[in-house]
Amino acid sequence: KATPTTNHSIHITLPLDNTTLEMVAMNALLVLTLLLAVTCYCAMAGDPDITTDFVVPDGTMASGNFFTFTGLRSVVRGGAPPTAATPFKVTKVSQVEFPALDGQSVSMAVLQYAPGGINPLHTHPRSAELLLVAEGWLDVGFVDTANKLFVQTLQTGDTFVFPKGLPHFQLNRDPKYPAVAVSAFGSANAGTVALPKALFGSGVDVGVLAKSFKTDGDTIQKLVAAATTMGY
Known part of the structure; x- marks a missing residue:
């Protein structure tokens, strides 16, 4: 005949002094602050959310x-392509x-x-x-x-991603034929900063530019003249 067993485990609760309680409270506050900071960062990482x-x-x-x-109709129908005077459009x-894109976190360009x-x-x-x-x-x-350069040659049908905020370019090296690309963005207004x-x-002082690029003012003036006549 089996003999029943009895659990004689003993639970001991130690009292927490004021110093320990303060440390627990401070740790909890720190965790809460970090969670709040991460939440705010994620909320601000993209376009502001909408409640409608x-x-x-x-x-x-x-x-x-x-x-x-309807602004792409002429583009799709082949109207007004880029020219030698304006080689990029x-x-x-x-x-x-x-305006309907407001709050939708999406846009595009041809x-x-x-x-x-x-x-x-x-x-x-x-x-x-x-x-x-x-x-x-x-x-x-x-x-x-x-300052690492990543390059690729893309054929028709290829897709390439340019990470957010990094300097990038596209070049049609073909001397005879045009090229067309479609770009999508995860923002209703991605913004463009043309580096040249x-x-x-933009009016940055010639002396500042000359010192920044370790060159002379005449060289900078030539670059300024070229930049102010760019069509894009």
Whole structure:
């Protein structure tokens, strides 16, 4: 016959002094602060969120027309391609051109390159860029924060991502045929900082630029003159 057993385990609760209680409270407060900081960072990492389905500007009626953008019709139909005088052309579909994108965290652009055309070094401070080559070939590249260069030659149908905020470029090296690409952004207004214009066409003092690039003022003046005549 089995003999029942009895659990004689003893639980001892030690009293916590004031110092221990203060340490527990401080640790809890620290964890709460860190969680709050991470939450705020994640909330601010993209476009501000909205609490409605969409945003309609005052005085605008929400209809099918409001959610339709027709500015790419001429591009798709082959009108006004880039030329030797303007070897690169971009048609943006951002919140500025298409107000229905406000709060939707998405936008796009169609990029057209004449033979030999280039989209010079630039950055998008508020979004990464996902580029699809729709026609032709493109040499693309970006530079990371460790000053490492990443380059690739893309064929029609290839896709390439430019990480958020990093300097990057696209070049149509073909001397005879144009190229077309479509870019998507994770922001309604990704922003564009064209580095040649930002550095040499924004009015930064020539002396500052000369010292920054360890060159003379005449060289900087030539770069300033070139930047102020850029068509993009």
